[in-house]
Amino acid sequence: MFSQSGPQRYISDVDAYDQLPSFISDLKVTKVLFLHGTKSLRAAKPYLPNFGDHVEVTDVFFNGECSYEEIHRVAAIAKEHQVQMVIGLGGGKVLDTAKAVTTGTHLYLVLIPTLASNCAPWSSVSVHYKANGEHLDHKIYKETAHLLLINPKVILNSPVNYYVAGIADTLAKFYESELMFEALDDDEYTTALSISRQMAINCKNILLNNSVQAVKDMQAGQLTHTWRTVMETIIVTAGTVGGWGGDYARSTGAHSVHDALTLFPETVHLLHGIKVGYGILVQLAIEHHYDDIRNLLPFYHELNIPTNLEDLGLGDIDDAGITKIAAVSADPETTMHLIPLDIDTDAVKSAIYKLEEITAPVK
Structure with a gap:
């Protein structure tokens, strides 16, 4: 490393x-x-x-x-x-x-x-x-x-939707790396890895606690401390996660889902971080962390980050299309397999369907 x-x-x-x-x-x-x-x-x-x-x-x-x-x-x-x-x-x-x-x-x-x-x-x-x-x-x-x-x-003064995409992309720094860090023994932690993990935790905590207000400040054109803290978290703190952590803190499951979604023309208009944000939820479903998904949903809804296929413009996708997303996400060459779990097409497909179930409107 x-x-x-x-x-x-x-x-x-x-x-x-x-x-x-x-x-x-x-x-x-x-x-x-x-x-x-x-x-x-x-x-x-x-x-x-x-x-x-x-x-x-x-x-x-x-x-x-x-x-x-x-x-x-x-x-x-x-x-x-x-x-x-x-x-x-x-x-x-x-x-x-x-x-x-x-x-x-x-x-x-x-x-x-x-x-x-x-x-x-x-x-x-x-x-x-x-x-x-x-x-x-x-x-x-x-x-x-x-x-x-x-x-x-x-x-x-840049478009707010790019800032929101940055928030979603940065949130992935925690959720994509946490299982890898948890799998390490205490004596495997170097100073670099300790810094990387702490920065990933900082990404999560700062964004979940400050992003909604930061977006409001940006919409009002106010250069506040809260807005600047979130801005620098997106660019700097997020960068230090992979910078210090190397292979233990690279993009994993959420970004693999993003990469698969780029194959669908319906998602071309969606920014990188927005698709990654959806990918976080799929990764959490793969890991069976359903409570984490439910806890994130109000935050996602507040910032208008997609939580299901309908939100991505894929409301009419069929089973074959979902299988394609899953297969590309789980391809052996993807970073999905940095996650310390056995993951294949069926596991990703099941996670996508489980996420659809969790995010379905209450009747």
């Missing part, structure tokens, strides 16, 4: 972006590739400084998916312009692409998230998709970002 605690330097402040020109100058960088989306640039532009009078910037618009084709396209541009640094600005897919382009190279990496929808800014992982949004795989890198910059004002 190896641990990668996070970026080399992290700044979270309303003037965080102002640190960028001196960072570029101190590294004697003169050629930068700036990767971003249209909306992310519009959100951050009022706060972005000039990168430096003597810095040549190659401006690259992101194509929308962290696909191998997009990674190769951006890498080719970086090579053509002989850049020394890649700056990724935007959501998780933009940042994952920037990470994929720089890994294994001499290029410096700066990440500037404009959403709090997952821990991509903190992690050393990229998740890859097809151009149509279907999940492909993920890669774990040996490097993390040289610099991570967060301007809370930019994220506060």
Whole structure:
């Protein structure tokens, strides 16, 4: 097992972006590739400084998916312009692409998230998709970002649904890792694993106690301590779970269910974390933790996180479709099998049906 605690330097402040020109100058960088989306640039532009009078910037618009084709396209541009640094600005897919382009190279990496929808800014992982949004795989890198910059004002003004998706995705840090931690003997706990487990517990406690108010604050445009705590839990605390815990704290069952759901066009419009949120409930059903499901349901309903197939837009799915979700989720190559249980297609299928039973409207 190896641990990668996070970026080399992290700044979270309303003037965080102002640190960028001196960072570029101190590294004697003169050629930068700036990767971003249209909306992310519009959100951050009022706060972005000039990168430096003597810095040549190659401006690259992101194509929308962290696909191998997009990674190769951006890498080719970086090579053509002989850049020394890649700056990724935007959501998780933009940042994952920037990470994929720089890994294994001499290029410096700066990440500037404009959403709090997952821990991509903190992690050393990229998740890859097809151009149509279907999940492909993920890669774990040996490097993390040289610099991570967060301007809370930019994220506060981002769409609330991304923030809610981030809450659901971060909640999975606890539920996906807890059985693995419980299976460890006391003498197997290293300092890194102890930190990882405590961070996973923090994710759960902070989110369950503060998320509803944080979402209300965001809807009101109020940059409160509660909102900021939840925002940084999504990006930072969540990132430290996998960063310190390695294979003991990676995505497991909930994310495997998410990956299977991406095969259904009806779910394309749903954000990553929203599908993961549903996956948490399926994983808890696999583990027969039905009381945990019932305890989470009011929280899910308050934040409008899906609890059943109807909520996912799959209300008309038949048994064959459910079998497909279960089979893909339980494929031997998935992270589902990091859970210390015997899990197969039938186990996942039974869990999905059990969840439907638990969440069925009371007649």
